[in-house]
Amino acid sequence: MDKQSRFEQIIELMQKGKMNEVNDLVSAGINEGVPAMELLDEGLLKAMEEVGSKWKEGKVFIPEVLIAARCLNSALALIEPELLKANIEAKGIVAIGTVAGDLHDIGKNLVALMLKSKGFKIIDVGTNASADKFVKAVVEQGANIVCMSSLLTTSMPNFAVTIAALKEAAVRDKICIAVGGAPVTQAFADSLGADVFASDAVSAAEILLARS
Amino acid sequence: MAINTEKFQNAKYLPLSREEVIAAIEGKGVSRPPFTATAVLWRPDLLEDKEKCAKLEKLLEIYPEDIQCFEYTRPKNFGKPGEYCWVDVQGADPSINRDNTESIGIDEETACSWDIINQIGENTPDPWMPESLVQDHQQPDGRYRMIFWTRCTFERLWHFRGMENTLLDFYLEPDNMRALLQKLLNVYKKAVDRAADQYHFDGWVMTDDIGTQERPFFSEDIFIEFIKPIYQELFAYIHQKGMHVWLHTCGNIEPFIPHMIEAGLDVLHPIQKYTMDEKTIIDKFGDKICFWAGMDVQRTMPFGSAEEVREEVRFMIDNYYLPGKGRLVLGPGNRVTVADISYENVEAFLDEVRVYGEEVAKNQTVGNNTSPFHEKEKAYQR
Numbered sequence: 001m002d003k004q005s006r007f008e009q010i011i012e013l014m015q016k017g018k019m020n021e022v023n024d025l026v027s028a029g030i031n032e033g034v035p036a037m038e039l040l041d042e043g044l045l046k047a048m049e050e051v052g053s054k055w056k057e058g059k060v061f062i063p064e065v066l067i068a069a070r071c072l073n074s075a076l077a078l079i080e081p082e083l084l085k086a087n088i089e090a091k092g093i094v095a096i097g098t099v100a101g102d103l104h105d106i107g108k109n110l111v112a113l114m115l116k117s118k119g120f121k122i123i124d125v126g127t128n129a130s131a132d133k134f135v136k137a138v139v140e141q142g143a144n145i146v147c148m149s150s151l152l153t154t155s156m157p158n159f160a161v162t163i164a165a166l167k168e169a170a171v172r173d174k175i176c177i178a179v180g181g182a183p184v185t186q187a188f189a190d191s192l193g194a195d196v197f198a199s200d201a202v203s204a205a206e207i208l209l210a211r212s
Numbered sequence: 213m214a215i216n217t218e219k220f221q222n223a224k225y226l227p228l229s230r231e232e233v234i235a236a237i238e239g240k241g242v243s244r245p246p247f248t249a250t251a252v253l254w255r256p257d258l259l260e261d262k263e264k265c266a267k268l269e270k271l272l273e274i275y276p277e278d279i280q281c282f283e284y285t286r287p288k289n290f291g292k293p294g295e296y297c298w299v300d301v302q303g304a305d306p307s308i309n310r311d312n313t314e315s316i317g318i319d320e321e322t323a324c325s326w327d328i329i330n331q332i333g334e335n336t337p338d339p340w341m342p343e344s345l346v347q348d349h350q351q352p353d354g355r356y357r358m359i360f361w362t363r364c365t366f367e368r369l370w371h372f373r374g375m376e377n378t379l380l381d382f383y384l385e386p387d388n389m390r391a392l393l394q395k396l397l398n399v400y401k402k403a404v405d406r407a408a409d410q411y412h413f414d415g416w417v418m419t420d421d422i423g424t425q426e427r428p429f430f431s432e433d434i435f436i437e438f439i440k441p442i443y444q445e446l447f448a449y450i451h452q453k454g455m456h457v458w459l460h461t462c463g464n465i466e467p468f469i470p471h472m473i474e475a476g477l478d479v480l481h482p483i484q485k486y487t488m489d490e491k492t493i494i495d496k497f498g499d500k501i502c503f504w505a506g507m508d509v510q511r512t513m514p515f516g517s518a519e520e521v522r523e524e525v526r527f528m529i530d531n532y533y534l535p536g537k538g539r540l541v542l543g544p545g546n547r548v549t550v551a552d553i554s555y556e557n558v559e560a561f562l563d564e565v566r567v568y569g570e571e572v573a574k575n576q577t578v579g580n581n582t583s584p585f586h587e588k589e590k591a592y593q594r
Contacts, residue, residue: 199426
């Protein structure tokens with residue numbers, strides 16, 4: 001099978017959620033000497049890019065993103081050892097979480113998924129995450145991007161609390177801070193001094209990729 | 213039955229009668245749009261500030277709701293056979309031997325395997341168990357009476373399986389999903405039986421959040437294949453028992469509304485602010501359904517002034533109220549503890565619903581008020 005046909009098949013099958021078939025194509029590609037980076041960029045990530053475009057057009061929904069992401073995660077496990085051999089670095093390290101006082105994580109998980117599909121390394125600090133957790137992810141694990149979200153209006157003040165803690169730890173100016181969530185607006189992001197506001201997961205990943 | 217006026221001695225506005233609310237729902241005219249907020253939507257009792265809680269409770273005596281709300285107790289997630297629970301299979305609870313399990317919807321904290329789900333007892337949970345109904349002692353007082361069963365189809369599925377699993381299951385486990393939904397339908401029919409036969413409620417309210425801020429959780433195809441058949445059968449059963457069907461779903465669910473109407477839905481809540489264009493919704497579906505329009509609790513109520521709250525109420529009534537018919541009930545858009553909403557804004561909300569509602573109904577014409585937060589993005593001032 002030529003490389004282009006293989007990539008096209010991967011792209012098509014990922015959108016149908018055919019995990020085993022995608023894995024077979026990726027494994028065969030590795031065995032036949034197709035560079036891991038090409039399998040990633042031209043196959044797996046291109047498929048996610050198509051899913052992202054369809055999402056923006058309102059043609060696909062969360063289940064379709066998830067079945068493609070499930071294929072991506074499974075195939076990444078096959079490809080990652082090859083990427084390590086080739087010494088390929090992540091696009092950035094993202095500490096992502098829902099701010100203190102908020103347990104809602106669907107949006108946060110979607111953003112993490114889309115960032116992963118763009119080649120970012122994800123440190124998920126979870127829901128109801130204290131400012132300290134974000135700071136630790138930056139200081140101890142080298143995150144250079146902090147993504148925070150909230151669904152509740154009552155937890156919104158904790159964006160500022162977290163940013164204050166990052167300033168206190170003298171890391172604020174070294175990182176990019178992105179905020180989002182249902183009640184969050186560009187005006188609110190501006191008032192916080194955040195670097196990025198995004199209204200949905202696909203836009204968040206696109207904006208952060210463009211800045212990386 | 214007339215309104216029991218003795219019960220509402222402190223009321224500035226007496227509640228509407230059961231008959232008037234029915235007429236409003238069915239588009240047969242009413243003296244003002246009904247208002248209801250309590251049960252699962254309005255929870256000042258959850259406030260840490262007990263003084264504010266007491267003041268707000270007092271406010272509801274001045275502006276009593278037009279509907280008496282009741283709620284089925286939510287069965288606990290896990291239990292033993294014979295208990296009021298969703299999963300009565302031994303060792304099924306994923307939190308056993310784990311610390312810090314505090315969330316729902318996170319797969320590893322709630323997910324049951326399909327093998328476990330398929331072992332759940334036939335009569336689990338049983339809505340006829342004594343502990344299933346709360347607020348059992350509110351006597352009829354002349355108002356419309358309705359009962360909530362929360363988290364029905366999609367919401368219930370992800371309480372069993374976790375959110376991500378559930379969304380994947382539509383593709384990976386369709387047969388198991390259909391079988392589980394059918395089992396749920398049988399539980400809900402028993403709940404409906406109790407609501408109608410024992411308590412003679414007028415309305416059955418179900419909650420089923422299937423929309424996100426920007427779009428539904430899943431496609432119209434998935435809705436038609438999995439959810440709509442359950443709605444159709446359940447709604448027909450509820451009607452057969454003489455009750456209206458009310459449905460709450462958060463988020464943008466515009467593509468599903470025609471299917472909900474086709475399935476027989478009577479009242480839809482809340483057309484969540486900023487997720488859909490409410491003018492488009494009323495243009496498309498205006499006289500086909502009654503809207504329990506939800507007040508904006510994400511911006512106007514917490515961050516607006518009392519005058520902006522009144523403006524928003526006037527905008528909502530102008531948009532949703534059908535002169536001469538009604539087809540509008542008012543309430544908060546989503547659950548609020550009122551923690552970040554001022555007393556003045558709550559009072560403005562409750563008052564304007566009556567003041568402007570009566571004016572519009574009397575004049576049989578609506579105005580052209582605009583929504584204060586809709587066009588302009590305001591910086592939040594806390």
